[in-house]
Amino acid sequence: xxxxxxxxxxxxGIGREVVHLLRTAGHFVVAVGRDEASLAEVPADAHVTxxxxxxxxxxxxxxxxxxxxxxxxALLAHCVGSTLIAPIHxxxxxxxxxxxxxxxxxxxxxxxxxxxxxREGKLPGAAVLASSVVSRVGVANHEAIAAAKxxxxxxxxxxxxxxxxxxxxxxxxxxGMTDTPMTAGMLKTDVLREGAGKQYPLxxxxxxxxxxxxxxxxxxxxxxxxxxxxxxxxxxFSHIRPLVR
Numbered sequence: 447x448x449x450x451x452x453x454x455x456x457x458x459g460i461g462r463e464v465v466h467l468l469r470t471a472g473h474f475v476v477a478v479g480r481d482e483a484s485l486a487e488v489p490a491d492a493h494v495t496x497x498x499x500x501x502x503x504x505x506x507x508x509x510x511x512x513x514x515x516x517x518x519x520a521l522l523a524h525c526v527g528s529t530l531i532a533p534i535h536x537x538x539x540x541x542x543x544x545x546x547x548x549x550x551x552x553x554x555x556x557x558x559x560x561x562x563x564x565r566e567g568k569l570p571g572a573a574v575l576a577s578s579v580v581s582r583v584g585v586a587n588h589e590a591i592a593a594a595k596x597x598x599x600x601x602x603x604x605x606x607x608x609x610x611x612x613x614x615x616x617x618x619x620x621x622g623m624t625d626t627p628m629t630a631g632m633l634k635t636d637v638l639r640e641g642a643g644k645q646y647p648l649x650x651x652x653x654x655x656x657x658x659x660x661x662x663x664x665x666x667x668x669x670x671x672x673x674x675x676x677x678x679x680x681x682x683f684s685h686i687r688p689l690v691r
Contacts, residue, residue: 455525463658570613606674622680646681
């Protein structure tokens with residue numbers, strides 16, 4: 447039987463695509479989200495309503511996934527996240543703490559809950575988290591979200607080192623601008639979309655499917671020798687510059 451996969455943030459653009467790809471690969475996929483009604487629309491094998499920004503919610507999600515699937519989820523795609531575009535002098539303490547809770551706290555608590563049954567059963571597994579291009583290169587007005595996503599990358603590297611001997615792999619994808627409901631406001635006109643696309647050496651704005659493909663691959667046997675890595679899925683934004691014509 448293929449490993450059970452748990453996808454958090456499954457209602458989002460990237461999360462839905464990850465669910466689809468993992469099911470296509472033959473996995474029993476458990477979709478996790480906070481809103482029961484909209485979560486039910488995600489075509490997964492099972493659904494769990496939980497707030498994974500708390501340890502209790504994360505533990506419940508993993509326990510329910512194991513109960514519904516008959517075994518603990520060996521694969522984890524953590525797609526929960528938010529963004530905040532604001533300079534630090536216009537970022538309130540409440541906004542900052544919300545960004546950290548939704549992004550970094552949820553990642554920490556999900557990894558905590560996910561590894562527990564695998565470590566107890568001495569089982570291998572793989573997890574992939576979502577960072578952002580803004581943690582790889584300085585982008586103005588992204589201080590809070592850059593801090594949160596940078597924390598996710600550091601968390602993944604450390605955990606990958608801790609549990610490598612057990613066969614637990616932990617990796618991260620760092621997407622650039624991606625066409626999802628979260629970025630709809632920034633891409634609502636042709637002018638905005640064209641301007642965004644010009645920032646990327648490969649041109650254009652990537653799709654949620656582009657990012658999901660990378661996440662699904664990092665969970666696959668094809669990535670069996672990859673751990674503690676951050677894969678930039680950003681059209682070259684963080685490492686190269688487009689040729690200006």
